[in-house]
Amino acid sequence: MKEKVAIIGVGHTEFGELWDRSWVDLVEEAGLKALEDANIKKNDINKFFLGNMSLGMFGGQEHTASKVFSEIFNSSPGNQVLGRRIEGACSSGGLALEASFNDVLAGAHQGEDRVIMAGGFEKMTDKPTDEATKILSAASDMGKELGFTFPALYGMLKDRYLEETDAEEEDFDYIAVKSHKNASLNKRAQYSFEVSHDKVKKSFKVANPTKLLNSSGIADGAAALIMTTERKAKKLDADYILLEDVRGVNDSIALFERDDILTLVSTKKAAELVYESTGFGPGDIDIAELHDCFSIAEALALEDLGFYPKREAWRWIRKSLSDCEDKQAPVPYKLPNGDELFVNTSGGLKAKGHPVGATGIAQAVEVTEQLRGNAGDRQVEGARIGITHNVGGSGGTAVVSLLRKP
Amino acid sequence: MKKTGPEYRRTLGMRYLKGRRCEECGKIYLSSRNFCSDCGREGKLTKIDLPKKGNVYSSSVVRKSTSDLGLDSKIPYSVGLIELDDLDFKAPGIIDTEQRTTGEDVEASIGLLGISNQVRFYTYIWRKKHSYHKPSPNSGGCDFSGGIGIVDYGVYVPRKRIRSEDIAEVWGESVEGMVKSFPGKWEDTGSYAMNSALNCLENNEVDPSDIGKIMVGSESHPYAVKPTASVVAELIGSDRQCVDFEFACKAGTQGIIDGYDSVKAGSIDYAMAIGADSSQARPGDALKYTAGDGAAAFLIGSDDPIAVINAYESFSSDTPDFLRGEAEEFPVHFGRFTGEPAYFKHIMEAAERLLQSQGTSPEDYDYALFHQPNTKFPRKVGKRLGFTKDQIEPTIVVDWIGNTYSACVPLGLCRVLDQASPGDRIFVTSYGSGAGSDAFDITVTEKINEKQGERKRSVDSWLGKEDKNLLEFEPYGKYAKNKGLLKD
Incomplete structure (x- = not known):
């Protein structure tokens, strides 16, 4: 039988404006927490992959792995480890997850039980907001020369959605209300508080029809997880979760x-590949961490991942979330077949925070904790299968993964 | 980060809507590239000019921005994807509006995108499509043709207007009943010159590479060192002589003389002479009521001109009436000279020289066009020379847009050409501070009827005498910001 990949430990820093900590501090904290959670030592790690969008521009460092080695792994005599940084805009973390997953499988193919650390981080708040925004625009193409900002790109998606459907602009504001509600139960979240629908609706129009409270903010943070073969996980007697598959797909950047x-063709194709290889489909999924950099992105993801028909998500958002202000978090979506789907129990990019390179890994950390049953106040009872969905730019890259409780 | 030359050159195609089409699969690209992403090396990419008309597929109004080109100073501005007419392609672009335009028809003209390291990046900007008043072509006429003269003309005047009352209120003065043009947020002298050139080439088959010389006269050139003409030439596809002129308000007519002489000498087939200005005035100067914005372009040649230049005369002297020192932001009046010894003396002198050399008198002309620094001077100098109201009034442009400096007489001449009949004779005299005047004797040919029928928008529409509903009157604050009087 084909060897499976197991996640045996997770680590996650607080997300937010962490002025007193450097990017190295954050990577170290997430990494050491993951090692501790997996109950292994740093010299048990064979390789590490770090997702990061733009340390070069944010922090002036372009030799990331060596720096991480110096700070974290070098203290162990005889340690042999090779790391690398992986970039793919906001999907950098997802790409590190994908690379780590395939490295474990490559090792298994050669009879090795590699132990891999998959991490992701971004230290964004060292720069003023204007500069950070400019750096983020490096994730887009041509349009930025013509004044297209990211809120404007997603604003155009929302604008077109409003043009083609009977949706109202404020339908999407419920997504932000729901995410904040979930984040209020997550101590690691950048915006761990609730917001009212009215407040979202009246918030500043950053790039009409994108409003400030439809948008994820700028944050610092890191997340890490340890993965190995299921065989090794069992040997270690770990409380593991199976990473069934991770697929990434590119689309045109513009x-x-x-x-x-x-x-978002990249999302659709990545999901199809994952569903096909794992034999699970949208109907089997209990929880999902989706890439809601802007509210419209969550709506499109729900459609592209197959939970709702195309151009229909808005009806279900209305049905599921219009009374969410008065409900107990986490608040689920109603699916057409009557089931429930919990999306972004962590608070999502919107409310948990979006240190871009960390997001893809942080999503997998949230799903792992939910499936292990230790997500605390926001625990979804009986969750067995979860997915993560991580997007780069406005869909130029998408990574989808499926995790399962063994 | 500051932009550099290579980035400037490589983004020209995108900014000027010049793309590539794969001959194999028909796929369109908005960039200069060597291979088709579908066909790879099998595909053959050819250059195409993308349509300048389309429909807004999706749009967003940006209220927070940051860019290397200083777009943060332009908020709120709209961006969108434009489905181009007759082509399966969506082009990204800026839409000159602060409202949602999704689903609306738009057309593109050149605008100033932004500035990096002193370099101005121009691009096509989309604007709502309108229908405009067109000239009413005259019928009949005479069989006059041939000679060297104006083959075609084009104009550009921004839509923004400010009333003298709104300026006077800020300065505690009382000036009523005047209106002038000023730049929109995506406009400057360079974009005016480029748009007038495009407008000039819109209704003829002249190959831009046959234009041997492009001249832009202005006193608000975007660069002190680097010709505006080179920017115009690149856009329209000409790569021969480029030169800028500066002679206060007569830099525009200098190009007409130079073009005429070059064609006459046989060294080139066509010349393009442009007068363009975003007229400068110190904020508190009396000129604040009159300094306007606009441009006009003429294609000069001998191939079937619509108006023949019979002769010209010039007069100049060292008269420091109005000037601007190197690297000074605003021009100054040196004192006392402005009216009598400057404007009137130079115009009269050049005009009389021409009348004498041509052996003509004022009644031989159908139109008498003089430089228009304000509403009074042209009428006064014309009368003094013996011209009548009927000869002068059809040439007036200052009443609607103010004094557009180097573009003033050129715009007036375009206005005349919009209405003239074959055989009509036009008397033209410009004036530039410092000081000098050029006078022209021009006769309209039978070709004018056809040309008037082809034009898509009348000069009166551009001026705002017609299509008044398209004008955008703004308060002083917006005027001051767009004119660059408020520093970031």
């Missing part, structure tokens, strides 16, 4: 090159 901008 929106104008796509026929239908309301379909």
